[in-house]
Amino acid sequence: MARVTIEQLGKRFGGETVIDHVSLDVKEGEFVTLLGPSGCGKTTTLRIVAGFLSPDTGCVCFNGADVTRVPTQKRRLGMVFQDYALFPHLNVADNVGFALRASGTPKADIGRRVRDLLALIRLPSVGDRFPAELSGGQQQRIAIARALAHTPAVLLMDEPLGALDLKLREAMQNELHAIQRQLGITTIYVTHDQEEALSLSDRIALMRRGKIEQLGTPKEIYGRPATPFSAFFLGKINFLAGKLQNVYKNTYVVATERGIVRAPVRPDAAFTVGDEVLIAVRPEHLRIANPGARGDVSSDLVNSLKGRVLRQKFIGKVLQFEVEVTEGRTFVIDGSVDWVSEPGSAIEVTWNVAATNLYPFAIDPEIGVDEVRTPQGDPAVRASTGEGRIVPAARATA
Amino acid sequence: MPVVASFILFALPQYFFIASSFHENLGYGRIGEAWTLANYHRLFTDRFYIGALVKTVGLSAASTIVCLIIGFPVAYMLARMGTRSKAALSGLLVAAMFVTPVVKDLGLIIILSQSGIVNQTLELLGIITGPIQWLGAEIGVLIGLVHYMLPLIVLLLATVIATVPRSLEDAAHAHGASRARVYYGVIVPIVRPGIIAAALMVFNLAMGAFTTPALLGGGRVLTFAILIQRSVILDVDYPFAASLSSVLLVTVFLLNVLAGFLMVRQAQVRRGRPKRTAPPTSLDPAVPAGATAAVGT
Ligand SMILES: Nc1ncnc2c1ncn2[C@@H]1O[C@H](COP(=O)(O)OP(=O)(O)OP(=O)(O)O)[C@@H](O)[C@H]1O
Ligand SMILES: [Mg+2]
Numbered sequence: 001m002a003r004v005t006i007e008q009l010g011k012r013f014g015g016e017t018v019i020d021h022v023s024l025d026v027k028e029g030e031f032v033t034l035l036g037p038s039g040c041g042k043t044t045t046l047r048i049v050a051g052f053l054s055p056d057t058g059c060v061c062f063n064g065a066d067v068t069r070v071p072t073q074k075r076r077l078g079m080v081f082q083d084y085a086l087f088p089h090l091n092v093a094d095n096v097g098f099a100l101r102a103s104g105t106p107k108a109d110i111g112r113r114v115r116d117l118l119a120l121i122r123l124p125s126v127g128d129r130f131p132a133e134l135s136g137g138q139q140q141r142i143a144i145a146r147a148l149a150h151t152p153a154v155l156l157m158d159e160p161l162g163a164l165d166l167k168l169r170e171a172m173q174n175e176l177h178a179i180q181r182q183l184g185i186t187t188i189y190v191t192h193d194q195e196e197a198l199s200l201s202d203r204i205a206l207m208r209r210g211k212i213e214q215l216g217t218p219k220e221i222y223g224r225p226a227t228p229f230s231a232f233f234l235g236k237i238n239f240l241a242g243k244l245q246n247v248y249k250n251t252y253v254v255a256t257e258r259g260i261v262r263a264p265v266r267p268d269a270a271f272t273v274g275d276e277v278l279i280a281v282r283p284e285h286l287r288i289a290n291p292g293a294r295g296d297v298s299s300d301l302v303n304s305l306k307g308r309v310l311r312q313k314f315i316g317k318v319l320q321f322e323v324e325v326t327e328g329r330t331f332v333i334d335g336s337v338d339w340v341s342e343p344g345s346a347i348e349v350t351w352n353v354a355a356t357n358l359y360p361f362a363i364d365p366e367i368g369v370d371e372v373r374t375p376q377g378d379p380a381v382r383a384s385t386g387e388g389r390i391v392p393a394a395r396a397t398a
Numbered sequence: 399m400p401v402v403a404s405f406i407l408f409a410l411p412q413y414f415f416i417a418s419s420f421h422e423n424l425g426y427g428r429i430g431e432a433w434t435l436a437n438y439h440r441l442f443t444d445r446f447y448i449g450a451l452v453k454t455v456g457l458s459a460a461s462t463i464v465c466l467i468i469g470f471p472v473a474y475m476l477a478r479m480g481t482r483s484k485a486a487l488s489g490l491l492v493a494a495m496f497v498t499p500v501v502k503d504l505g506l507i508i509i510l511s512q513s514g515i516v517n518q519t520l521e522l523l524g525i526i527t528g529p530i531q532w533l534g535a536e537i538g539v540l541i542g543l544v545h546y547m548l549p550l551i552v553l554l555l556a557t558v559i560a561t562v563p564r565s566l567e568d569a570a571h572a573h574g575a576s577r578a579r580v581y582y583g584v585i586v587p588i589v590r591p592g593i594i595a596a597a598l599m600v601f602n603l604a605m606g607a608f609t610t611p612a613l614l615g616g617g618r619v620l621t622f623a624i625l626i627q628r629s630v631i632l633d634v635d636y637p638f639a640a641s642l643s644s645v646l647l648v649t650v651f652l653l654n655v656l657a658g659f660l661m662v663r664q665a666q667v668r669r670g671r672p673k674r675t676a677p678p679t680s681l682d683p684a685v686p687a688g689a690t691a692a693v694g695t
Contacts, residue, residue: 052568072571079572085565089587099573146573156572 002062002076002153002186003028004049010057011044011210018044019055020210029184031177035197036207037233042190045207046158049188051075062153073102078147078185080160084139086131092118092142093127099150117145120179137168144176148183155180155187161196173200194234198222206230226268228359231280232367238286238331239369240279241361244271251300252358254279258326261303263356276361278369285355286333288321288341289348304350307331309341323349412647419640427634437641447625447642451649454621457536457611458604461543462597465551468544470593473555474585478564488553495549499609503542506614510538534616542610547600554599558592559585591661598657605650622646 004026011019019041026032034042047053049060051072059068067075078099086095094101096117097110105113118124121141131139140160147155160176161169177200180187191197197204198218206213206221206229213233214226225231228239242256252263254277261279271277281303289304307323310330314320314337321333321341331349341347363369419437422430441447476487509515510532517529532538562585570580586593608623615624622642629639 050568050572052571072568073574073576076574077572079569081565081569083563083565085563085569087566087569087584087588089584089590098570098575102570102574102576102579146569150574 001028001184003064004154004186004188005061005064006045006049006058007061008058009045009048009055009060011041011048011053011055018210019048021058022207022210022212023058024205024212024215026186026188028186031180031187031189031200031202033189033191033197033201033204034207035191035194035204035233036213038192040207041210042192042207043158046156046188046190049154050077050079050156076150076153078150078152078155080140080143080147080155080157082159082162084131084143086139086143086146088131091128091130092123092134095131095142096145096149098146099152103150105150113149117149120148121145121175137164137172140164140172141175144179148179148185151183152185155185157187158190159192160189161191161193169196176200198234204234206233208233225280225357228278228280228362228364228369229367231282231357231359236283236332237280238283239367240281240325240329240331241369242277242279244273244275244277246273247271249300251353252277254358256305258305261305261356262300262353263358264354269358271358271360278359278361280357280359281331281351281355283320283332283334284318285351286331287350288323288333288335288339289350301353302350303353303356304348305331307347307349309343309345309347311343312341323347325349415640416644416647418637419644421637423635423637425634427636429637437638438645440638441641441645450620450622450625451645453536453619454605454623454646455649455653457539457543457619457621458601458607461540461547461604462601464540464544465547465600466593466597469548469551469555473552474559476552476556477559488556491549491553495553499542499546499607500613502546503610503613506538506542506545507533510541510614533614534618536615536619538614538616539611539619539621542614543604543607546607546610547603550603551596551600554596555589555593558589558596561592562588594657594661598654602650602654605646 004024006022006024009019009022010017022041022045024032034045036042044053048055051060051067051070054068059066061067062075087098090098093111093114096114100110100113114127115124118127121144123138123141123145126134126138126142131142134142140163143160147157161172164172173196189197189200201218203215203217204221205215208229214221214230218234221230222234225234225237228237231237240256240261242254242261244252245255245260246253247265250265252265252271254261254263256279263279288309305325307325310322310324312319312321312335318334319337319339321335321339322330323333324330333349335341361369418429420433420435422432422434422436424430476484476491479487511517512529512531516532517526520526521529532541566584566588567580570584575583606623607621608627611619611621611624612627615621623646626639626642626646629635629642633639
């Protein structure tokens with residue numbers, strides 16, 4: 001077991017910065033996930049920790065000792081690869097015992113350990129089969145057993161469940177979680193699957209363009225995303241652009257194209273009147289009300305926007321409503337199946353002020369924030385074509 | 399059709415020369431009518447011919463081994479190169495492969511001669527006192543054969559090594575394997591069938607090589623190919639040349655079959671007992687993962 005510290009890592013590939021000052025401290029026995037969109041540098045970071053790549057700047061420490069120049073084979077790692085990378089010429093027992101043989105463990109000990117591990121991954125009878133004779137999920141578990149056989153100081157996993165179907169992946173997630181807890185091995189896990197990250201991790205390092213965008217527990221990042229990108233990437237989010245009009249009783253009052261939206265003042269983000277802001281609210285916090293049906297709709301604690309139901313979509317546990325709040329912009333609302341709102345009907349979208357997040361406005365097409373027009377009508381950013389649909393409310397799905 | 403065509407192209411001439419090896423030589427290129435084993439009797443009772451056969455096999459095997467030893471690391475580097483330098487180098491190798499051995503051997507004759515650059519350098523370094531007689535000796539032929547076949551074996555090996563995913567090497571390193579262990583414990587065993595196939599191709603080429611032993615052997619290294627040429631051109635003894643050829647052919651054929659047999663045998667041994675029909679073990683939700691044996695240390 002080791003504490004892994006990476007400090008100010010930097011890596012360039014042919015003039016392009018792939019890792020940009022990444023720092024991360026993984027405590028002993030902790031499960032940290034590197035999460036982010038494709039190409040953000042997750043694998044590169046992991047390969048630097050493993051020692052397959054050497055960083056241009058910064059260092060990697062295991063238990064406080066600098067291992068940046070220590071060759072991979074001396075780092076006491078366990079590693080699970082996306083393509084499993086089982087040795088095709090060795091049978092399962094020899095695959096699992098590979099690290100033990102490399103370290104010169106006596107044969108009898110290896111045999112015992114391999115048997116224990118195969119029992120742990122619940123494949124006790126496949127020892128003398130070859131990897132090609134196993135299913136994908138079984139190979140996956142063998143790969144995990146191989147990575148654990150020598151009780152590594154650090155376990156590194158690069159999208160190990162990527163190739164599995166949904167059911168198997170869920171089962172493997174549970175198993176992985178249980179095994180990691182049981183053995184208490186420091187683990188760095190790479191995935192671009194947000195649900196996997198949320199359910200497995202002690203902490204998540206959300207990466208974007210070679211930087212860590214936010215580092216925190218799954219609850220922290222999901223509940224209080226520090227940036228619009230965090231909000232976008234973990235879970236679903238609705239954005240609406242506006243301009244800060246007033247600060248009133250610990251509440252920001254934001255003018256949008258379709259009316260006033262309130263947001264709580266939070267210590268970590270301060271805005272001044274006149275700032276361009278981005279309002280963010282999660283689909284599960286939104287409710288649908290018939291216009292004028294309820295008295296509390298216009299109270300100080302509840303935001304409401306007029307809208308029209310565009311369509312509803314049944315996606316299993318919730319009924320998803322797409323509501324047009326202004327021309328060309330839709331909010332996604334997670335409703336329940338017993339809500340009756342026919343497409344085309346005029347409704348009001350309401351949500352608690354406390355569930356509203358505010359961010360400084362910045363154009364970011366990747367998360368669906370393109371351009372803005374302030375409610376007064378003066379274009380902050382001019383659209384190159386058309387005039388109508390300028391303030392986007394993006395729906396983000398990961 | 400293709401079967402008939404290949405039969406006419408390959409089997410028929412083989413049949414004629416093999417058949418002619420069972421007839422008597424009447425001199426001046428004429429062949430007797432009667433069937434006889436005299437040619438084979440002469441071949442197998444003369445120490446000279448048996449020795450030549452052993453020498454041919456030995457030289458071919460030695461040059462194949464040297465080719466493998468030099469070629470494998472080169473092939474490995476080639477296989478793991480970036481695409482662009484890989485394409486450039488492969489192109490060069492293909493070009494080198496198609497340079498006729500006459501030209502290649504000429505170059506070797508120049509640098510291996512008494513006062514050639516190799517002898518000069520060795521003398522200058524004080525490794526030898528007098529020049530080494532490379533030419534007209536087995537060692538020269540060996541060098542020539544290796545030089546002739548190296549591009550081919552490098553290309554063949556690089557192709558098979560490139561099929562080994564990099565992640566296998568990474569996995570081996572990550573789990574504590576040294577560089578040497580990755581080589582001999584992972585890459586070589588995985589590409590072993592490819593290595594054997596490449597080695598056989600090169601070996602067969604060497605068995606039949608004529609130009610190199612003729613030019614670098616200087617008439618003193620008598621391989622089977624040379625003996626065949628001599629009995630055709632100098633002795634005009636077609637039946638005996640045919641029997642030499644048949645023996646060469648059968649030897650090569652048998653050695654290849656033997657290699658193939660050993661390969662299959664080895665694969666079976668590695669597999670252990672024959673495959674059983676093990677029940678597919680599935681994820682059983684009834685057994686919680688936490689309930690299984692603890693293996694932490
Ligand atoms: N060997 C390399 N040479 C040049 N560029 C590279 C190399 N390896 C990675 N890159 C670049 O570095 C960036 C980050 O790659 P990396 O593999 O770390 O992404 P990732 O976050 O793992 O993505 P994914 O989720 O798709 O696996 C990419 O833009 C990629 O093109
Ligand atoms: Mg990756």
